[in-house]
Amino acid sequence: MYTTSDLDTEIAKAVEDIYEPDTDDRQRFPSDLSIEADSFQTQVDEVSKEISSPRQGKYAETQREHLANILLNLSRSIVTRRWTIFFDDSKAYSKGGLMHSAGFTSRSRTTKILDALVASETISRIDGAKHQENPHGSLYYPNRDLREKLYRYGLASTAERSFDKVLVRINEPSRGWRNADLTTIEEYYKIAEVNEYAKAQTWACKEAITRIFRYDPLSSGRLHTEFQNLPSRSQKIRQNTLINGQPIREVDFNANHLRLFLAFNKLDVFGDGTDAYREIANLARVDRQTVKSFFIAALNCDSYERARSGARVPDTFGRRIMDAFERLYPRAQIFNKGRPFGLIGLQLEGEILQIAMRQLRLLDVFSLPIHDAIAVNDKNYDLAKSAMEEAWYDVMKPFHPTAKTFVG
The missing domain is CATH 3.30.70 (Alpha-Beta Plaits)
Structure with a gap:
C-alpha cells in the first residue's frame, strides 16, 4: 500500500489535465522498473496487440520485457508530470550506457515499440533534434487513454536494481x-x-x-x-x-537558502527569526512569494538582471526587494562574479x-x-x-x- 484514500482524486487531476508538462524543465531519465501486479501484465498484453511480435519465443519475450519497462516509465511520467527521455544513440544501449543501465538492452526493440506507440497515437513524442539539450534523445509522454490505464502503476513501480x-x-x-x-x-x-x-x-x-x-x-x-x-x-x-x-x-x-547564505557570511537573520523572507517583504512592500522567488533565483545568479529575469519579477519589485535587503544586510554581497552561492x-x-x-x-x-x-x-x-x-x-x-x- 503506497497511497491514502485521497490520492485518487489528486491523480485524476493529472490524468484529466489537457496540458502536457513543460519540456524545458519537466523531464526524467528512464529507470529499470518492475512491479508486482497481475493487472499490469494485462495492460502489457493489451498494448502489445498494437505492436508486431517476433516469431521466435526468446525474442518475443525480450520485446515484452522492453514494452513492460517502457510502460512503467511512462506511468512514472504521469505521476511526476515529466516527459521521459528515451535515447536513440546506440552507445546508450551498450553495457554501462544509460539505456542499458535502465534495463533496455536492445536499441532495435526499444525503437520499434516507441515508434509503434507514436504511430497509434498512444503516446506523444518530441524529437531530440527539436530539443537541443538532449539531441540524441526524444521526449515521450502518454496520451489521455494510456494515462487512464497506467497512472496507478507509477507510484507502485519500484527500481530495486538501482540500489x-x-x-x-x-x-x-x-x-x-x-x-x-x-x-x-x-x-x-x-x-x-x-x-x-x-x-x-x-x-x-x-x-x-x-x-x-x-x-x-x-x-x-x-x-x-x-x-x-x-x-x-x-x-x-x-x-x-x-x-x-x-x-x-x-x-x-x-527560507533555507537565504539563511544558509547569511550564516555562511556571518550574518544574523533580521527580526524574530521565524521567517527570513517576511522582514524583507514588509520593508520592500512586496508580497512574500515574490520575495522568495527572487532570492531563489538570486542565490543562483551572478547579477541582478539575471536574477530578476529568472524569477520573472518586474524591475520595480526587484529593485525594491534589493533595496530592502541592502538596508537590512548592508555587508552582504549577494551577487558573485565567480560561482554563485x-x-x-x-x-x-x-x-x-x-x-x-x-x-x-x-x-x-x-x-x-x-x-x-x-x-x-x-x-x-x-x-x-x-x-x-x-x-x-x-x-x-x-x-x-x-x-x-x-x-x-
Whole structure:
C-alpha cells in the first residue's frame, strides 16, 4: 500500500489535465522498473496487440520485457508530470550506457515499440533534434487513454536494481575527477549506509537515494530520489502517499537558502527569526512569494538582471526587494562574479540532510529527502524536526556561532 484514500482524486487531476508538462524543465531519465501486479501484465498484453511480435519465443519475450519497462516509465511520467527521455544513440544501449543501465538492452526493440506507440497515437513524442539539450534523445509522454490505464502503476513501480548501482554522480567533473572511482570517496560510504537502510522500506516511486555533485564532491551535492519529483502543489500527490503503509508529513526549513547564505557570511537573520523572507517583504512592500522567488533565483545568479529575469519579477519589485535587503544586510554581497552561492548552498543542504537522516536512522526512523526537506511518518514528525534542527546547527555553527534556523 503506497497511497491514502485521497490520492485518487489528486491523480485524476493529472490524468484529466489537457496540458502536457513543460519540456524545458519537466523531464526524467528512464529507470529499470518492475512491479508486482497481475493487472499490469494485462495492460502489457493489451498494448502489445498494437505492436508486431517476433516469431521466435526468446525474442518475443525480450520485446515484452522492453514494452513492460517502457510502460512503467511512462506511468512514472504521469505521476511526476515529466516527459521521459528515451535515447536513440546506440552507445546508450551498450553495457554501462544509460539505456542499458535502465534495463533496455536492445536499441532495435526499444525503437520499434516507441515508434509503434507514436504511430497509434498512444503516446506523444518530441524529437531530440527539436530539443537541443538532449539531441540524441526524444521526449515521450502518454496520451489521455494510456494515462487512464497506467497512472496507478507509477507510484507502485519500484527500481530495486538501482540500489546495486553507483550511488554518487558528478554531472560536470572537473579535472582529476573525470575518471575517478567514486565508490572510494567518503561521501559514498555515507550514502551507501542510507540506502542499505532504505532497501527494506516501502514508499511511492521507490528508487535508490543518490547524491549528485556538480564539479567535484565539494560542489552542489543534493540528495535525490524519484519520490521528490511527485507533484505537491497543483496536484497534492506526494503528500497523499505512504511510507511503510502509514501517512507522511514533510519537515521543511524556512527560507533555507537565504539563511544558509547569511550564516555562511556571518550574518544574523533580521527580526524574530521565524521567517527570513517576511522582514524583507514588509520593508520592500512586496508580497512574500515574490520575495522568495527572487532570492531563489538570486542565490543562483551572478547579477541582478539575471536574477530578476529568472524569477520573472518586474524591475520595480526587484529593485525594491534589493533595496530592502541592502538596508537590512548592508555587508552582504549577494551577487558573485565567480560561482554563485547556490552551489555552496546545495552542498550545505546535502550535508544537513545526510546528517539528519543518519540520526533518524539510528532511532529506526526512515526519512526521504525532498530537496532541502524530508518526509517521515506523521507520528515521527517531532523527532524529525529535532534531527533537522540539530543537523543544521552542526553544519552551520562553525561558520557563524549565532546562526539560527526555523523548522516548520
